[in-house]
Amino acid sequence: xxxxxxxxxxxxxxxxxxxxxxxxxxxxxxxxxxxxxxxxxxxxxxxxxxxxxxxxxxxxxxxxxxxxxxxxxxxxxxxxxxxxxxxxxxxxxxxxxxxxxxxxxxxxxxxxxxxxxxxxxxxxxxxxxxxxxxxxxxxxxxxxxxxxxxxxxxxxxxxxxxxxxxxxxxxxxxxxxxxxxxxxxxxxxxxxxxxxxxxxxxxxxxxxxxxxxxxxxxxxxxxxxxxxxxxxxxxxxxxxxxxxxxxxxxxxxxxxxxxxxxxxxxxxxxxxxxxxxxxxxxxxxxxxxxxxxxxxxxxxxxxxxxxxxxxxxxxxxx
Amino acid sequence: xxxxxxxxxxxxxxxxxxxxxxxxxxxxxxxxxxxxxxxxxxxxxxxxxxxxxxxxxxxxxxxxxxxxxxxxxxxxxxxxxxxxxxxxxxxxxxxxxxxxxxxxxxxxxxxxxxxxxxxxxxxxxxxxxxxxxxxxxxxxxxxxxxxxxxxxxxxxxxxxxxxxxxxxxxxxxxxxxxxxxxxxxxxxxxxxxxxxxxxxxxxxxxxxxxxxxxxxxxxxxxxxxxxxxxxxxxxxxxxxxxxxxxxxxxxxxxxxxxxxxxxxxxxxxxxxxxxxxxxxxxxxxxxxxxxxxxxxxxxxxxxxxxxxxxxxxxxxxx
Numbered sequence: 001x002x003x004x005x006x007x008x009x010x011x012x013x014x015x016x017x018x019x020x021x022x023x024x025x026x027x028x029x030x031x032x033x034x035x036x037x038x039x040x041x042x043x044x045x046x047x048x049x050x051x052x053x054x055x056x057x058x059x060x061x062x063x064x065x066x067x068x069x070x071x072x073x074x075x076x077x078x079x080x081x082x083x084x085x086x087x088x089x090x091x092x093x094x095x096x097x098x099x100x101x102x103x104x105x106x107x108x109x110x111x112x113x114x115x116x117x118x119x120x121x122x123x124x125x126x127x128x129x130x131x132x133x134x135x136x137x138x139x140x141x142x143x144x145x146x147x148x149x150x151x152x153x154x155x156x157x158x159x160x161x162x163x164x165x166x167x168x169x170x171x172x173x174x175x176x177x178x179x180x181x182x183x184x185x186x187x188x189x190x191x192x193x194x195x196x197x198x199x200x201x202x203x204x205x206x207x208x209x210x211x212x213x214x215x216x217x218x219x220x221x222x223x224x225x226x227x228x229x230x231x232x233x234x235x236x237x238x239x240x241x242x243x244x245x246x247x248x249x250x251x252x253x254x255x256x257x258x259x260x261x262x263x264x265x266x267x268x269x270x271x272x273x274x275x276x277x278x279x280x281x282x283x284x285x286x287x288x289x290x291x292x293x294x295x296x297x298x299x300x301x302x303x304x305x306x307x308x309x310x311x312x313x314x315x316x317x318x
Numbered sequence: 319x320x321x322x323x324x325x326x327x328x329x330x331x332x333x334x335x336x337x338x339x340x341x342x343x344x345x346x347x348x349x350x351x352x353x354x355x356x357x358x359x360x361x362x363x364x365x366x367x368x369x370x371x372x373x374x375x376x377x378x379x380x381x382x383x384x385x386x387x388x389x390x391x392x393x394x395x396x397x398x399x400x401x402x403x404x405x406x407x408x409x410x411x412x413x414x415x416x417x418x419x420x421x422x423x424x425x426x427x428x429x430x431x432x433x434x435x436x437x438x439x440x441x442x443x444x445x446x447x448x449x450x451x452x453x454x455x456x457x458x459x460x461x462x463x464x465x466x467x468x469x470x471x472x473x474x475x476x477x478x479x480x481x482x483x484x485x486x487x488x489x490x491x492x493x494x495x496x497x498x499x500x501x502x503x504x505x506x507x508x509x510x511x512x513x514x515x516x517x518x519x520x521x522x523x524x525x526x527x528x529x530x531x532x533x534x535x536x537x538x539x540x541x542x543x544x545x546x547x548x549x550x551x552x553x554x555x556x557x558x559x560x561x562x563x564x565x566x567x568x569x570x571x572x573x574x575x576x577x578x579x580x581x582x583x584x585x586x587x588x589x590x591x592x593x594x595x596x597x598x599x600x601x602x603x604x605x606x607x608x609x610x611x612x613x614x615x616x617x618x619x620x621x622x623x624x625x626x627x628x629x630x631x632x633x634x635x636x
Contacts, residue, residue, distance in 0.1 A: 040410075064616065160479075161481045163503075167497075172491070172493050173494045175480075176487035176490035176494070179469035179486060179487040185481075186592070194566045196567055198567060198568070206524055208523050212579075247512075248512045249515070250515045251514070
């Protein structure tokens with residue numbers, strides 16, 4: 001069980017260490033990576049050894065986040081900080097060796113399982129990167145363009161470019177501060193949201209075709225099967241961000257994306273509007289997440305998995 | 319030729335009139351409507367007669383912009399103000415009766431043809447709604463939730479929800495101010511960007527299938543043919559916002575969407591990244607617009623229209 005800590009306590013913990021390893025969650029996204037590298041730049045600005053590690057390889061499109069710092073930490077850490085990681089399992093396989101040694105976790109997921117010694121948790125914030133910005137300032141570091149780029153990327157990623165309900169005026173003003181520091185939001189947003197490979201476009205066509213409606217059309221389920229991925233030529237990068245597609249359809253309260261894994265199980269992503277609680281649905285299936293976006297993993301085969309999901313959805317939306 | 323006026327002069331002109339008709343452009347979007355209704359609410363707050371008119375019927379999804387004010391102005395105007403309208407032709411057929419009588423135009427399109435007696439033009443602003451906010455404040459009106467809703471909607475629409483390069487820190491801070499006034503950005507953004515009818519989803523599938531690549535894959539052309547629209551069951555509302563789809567593909571500098579009209583001509587929308595000037599391309603085809611987003615109309619048949627477009631694109635990107 002973690003000790004809850006404030007921004008200033010977290011900043012003090014980081015300041016008092018000299019060799020800090022930052023861990024992100026697996027299947028890394030813009031918030032965990034933006035947070036991790038922004039913090040890493042800040043710690044290096046204080047003259048410390050700092051590096052970022054991730055169980056998975058980092059997709060090329062995030063290269064701009066560490067182009068001035070590099071990867072591969074080469075020091076012996078005396079302090080380990082996980083960012084944007086709600087559960088120790090989300091560190092993934094490679095980083096599981098650190099599972100019992102996390103000194104600090106900085107996170108915004110209300111579902112955080114409190115696995116770190118100290119936990120700086122601000123669930124009201126749209127992105128962990130917003131907490132990182134406050135920690136950096138509290139450490140007495142002036143945010144530079146490298147840090148601002150990470151912070152902006154985290155915020156933009158986790159708000160769907162300021163579209164989701166987690167976006168507050170403070171979110172927008174913090175993003176504005178980052179633009180004032182020279183962040184090129186257009187290039188970041190194009191990389192995060194707009195650029196699609198041809199394989200991705202092909203996969204989207206197949207995914208749209210797979211959508212079926214249930215529970216008086218209030219629930220839409222999209223299936224991403226292994227053979228569709230193969231047919232489209234899509235790589236791991238191309239599979240991100242498909243989940244909102246099913247929820248976008250008029251009248252749909254709950255959009256479900258079921259991605260078949262090679263072992264026959266399904267990674268389920270649930271997206272909801274203001275009529276349903278995605279986290280409650282996924283909790284019934286052994287998963288968790290946010291009110292509007294949550295996930296879980298369930299067994300196949302596909303038809304049985306659909307039934308399982310529908311039972312959980314119906315239990316929540318009635 | 320218009321007299322250029324400042325925000326304070328435009329505010330003074332509006333304050334000195336008592337019966338003000340506000341005109342939007344045809345095929346109305348969130349910026350022209352958000353600007354028009356925000357201004358209308360402000361003028362009514364000053365005790366004036368004010369109303370908004372549009373040549374086309376206003377799509378249902380914009381109903382929230384005027385739910386507290388209603389449509390159909392029923393007074394004799396003594397002052398006519400066009401908003402977000404770059405050319406008198408864009409007023410459309412019904413409003414063309416006012417073409418020679420526009421007292422003031424408030425706009426952010428650099429290509430404005432200066433058709434109004436007075437022109438308040440700020441091309442640096444992402445949205446006309448941002449100018450409207452300044453005019454409202456300058457008139458001495460405190461922005462309320464109704465006005466803030468229109469202003470936010472205009473800004474969100476014309477920045478692609480803060481994604482495009484026209485988004486500055488001032489843009490984000492003005493949007494933040496509107497959230498502080500109680501704007502529900504999630505509901506607006508869902509209506510503007512996320513909700514798709516089933517017919518729209520069907521049309522997107524067909525549109526994605528129609529994409530072909532040219533000029534060493536730097537140009538992608540998507541065709542929206544009349545028979546595709548019929549097959550999908552899409553209505554006019556469902557046709558908005560398809561243009562960015564072709565530009566999103568990796569390596570594409572110029573994304574072109576060609577929509578067949580019932581007379582066999584094509585409405586062409588050009589979207590570019592930082593490698594090409596959409597306005598320059600469309601200028602060669604008798605159209606115009608912004609650097610990253612522009613449009614024109616050209617004759618069919620489709621294959622000839624594609625050739626015409628490609629000649630213009632090649633002339634600009636080389």
